[in-house]
Amino acid sequence: MEIFHIFVLGSLSLLLCNYLLNLAVFRFPLLGSPATPLPKISVLIPARNEEPRIRPCLGTLADSHYPDLEILVLDDHSSDGTADLVLHRSKGDARIRLLRGKDLPPNWTGKAWACHQLAQAAQGDYLVFVDADTRFSDITLRHAVTLAIQNQADLLSLWPYLEAKSWSEHLVIPFVHLFLLLFLPHWMGGPSSFLGAANGQFLLFRREVYEKIGGHRAVAGHLVEDIALARLVRASGFRVLNRDGTNPGHAIAFIRCRMYDNFRDLWQGFTKNLYPAFDGHWPAFVFFQLFQAVVFLGPFLLLPFFPQDPILWIEIAVLLSLRLAMAHRFRQSWRGALLHPLGQGLVLAIAVNSCLQTLRRRLPWRGRFYAHHS
Template sequence: MNRFRPVRTMVAAGTVLAAAGTAHSAWNSTALRTPPPDPPPVTEYVSLLMPVRNEAGRVGPALRSLLAQEHLPRAEVIVLDDQSTDDTGDVVRRLCGPYRHARVVRGTAPKPGSPGKAHACHQLASLARGSVLVFVDADVVLASHAVASSVALLRSTGLDLVSPFPRQAAEGPANRLVQPLLQWSWLTALPLRRAEASPRPALSAANGQFLVVDATALYGCGGFAAVTDEVLEDMALIRALKRAGGQGGIVDGSRIARCRMYDGWRDLREGYGKSLWTAFGSGGGAAAVCALLVWAYVVPPLAALRGSRWGAAGYVAAVTGRTLTARRTGGRCWPDALAHPVSVGLLVALTARSWLGHRRSTLTWKGRPLRGWH
């Protein structure tokens, strides 16, 4: 029987890790900042900025919600058409046409091998006149008070950047398995309040889907011009801002913003493929994180199938943590949380696929090859 002791120890340790993650997510759920539901009018000039590329079929709801923002007596809307090859330019010009405070500009091409978003955001920032800059993706639909609420939170906390994390609209099996891991990951692993001020790269998080930043702080850290070579430009930007002495991080945007990132498995696979290889800093870092995830969230459930009580406890801890984060961020709880081990396994497989594509220089995004990233 002694030959099984290392296995039992490994399962027990994985269960302890899962339980610790769940406890931390519960604490984070109480610490997570939330924009006020009834904000006062914003007295500052605010620039609402949206980069778009080949989004003709989905930009309409997002742009309409941006144009309809309330409590912003002094605001501008600038949409940058990032070299779209479809009808995106015509669509956004038609939608912006009736609004005197809105305009559409044609962006310049990024350097070869770049995904282009940071370059597009840099162009938008250089055109903006506001003391607060708000970057919104073309798949994010905002509540009418979303920007005013986020600016109120930015100013009341004294932070330089807040990133309201939208409620993720996940439809279809692949999206329901993978998308909830976005908010689960930072609620489980990141000490949110400490991370706001810490300059450590590992304690940084932001989501470029919806980003609200003080203009002076943005320009002071070099802005998006300093991160144009980055695939995860949002993470690179928050790290640059912190190095320059700024503070900021993720806040709860589930009540004021909704995002549907991908329509199906193929979109999801390509979207994660372009960026997962760089999410953990290095190949060794990615391997270590994936091993830890498997240890805590896959090994115990597999052991539970063979009658392990420790394994059953680990599975319960994992499902509980997934449920807590879903409830806190407006996600779907049941029965999705029960498939958490499958979700983690799929994330590990996507990470491996992303690294393989990176090594072979076969990654693309929105028609642009991502090369020169070694």
């Protein structure tokens, strides 16, 4: 038990230090004097069966206080009313334009192909790739572009307030921020491409850099194309910034999103992403899952067998305190934090499923099946 305690407490101490250092650089400051003149930007939205979600996305984008803006939506062979809704909206707003997606070529994922077509049609100096289920404040685009210009960022990614309604969302969704801020040293910067990260819900590219790295064509077969792009940008010597879009302490988030509507979509969505996010580095994937099992779940599993061990109680208190602090910081439910062992167990189960489905080369998403290409 002594070795276990040394490992767990030492790991938690390092992770806590990394989290605090990351928080110092992760915030998205309100900038008093936006860059003028602001460059033309193209907001690019790939959409496949997004009828219930794309209306508020387009509505909040149309309300943006941004002077030179075009909004392109590519309908990727939707079977619902997505295209009709966008077309109707475009008739009342000349900034909105509907594109019809071409057939998916071999060795491309659906989203990468849709984004590639959008980029080819875009006219902006900056390209902003967003998901159809995102919503924005009226100042988000203006301040994001200003932040990118002032910090000479070639890729700026905003991490949204992640809404959760079902029990499975409350258990699993908070792990997005947990993994992002506990394990990746954003405060260090540096050229390491493996540590690169970005969120496909909001990717703001300087167009020149996007084209230099090869755009989405360079990550055509990647299921987690946002992380692949961030790694490629860093490996090419350009600058990536990740910033907080939750806008803590204020009523309105800069960007908000409900990732999944039900448990089935949540299970499939994270199954599609977890193993491919490691880009074929299976030893790193296995180590990461074992690390979580030992550090984040081990103290809870051992407690029934060693209830008199005070160090186990300390470890559990540290874990729950960290989860509650993160829940407060990122507008998450305290219930999900207190049910941490259940959430961690579910995340590990999804990770195992992700690995198995990848080995079977049958990763399902939006009516298509993909084989992971690293």
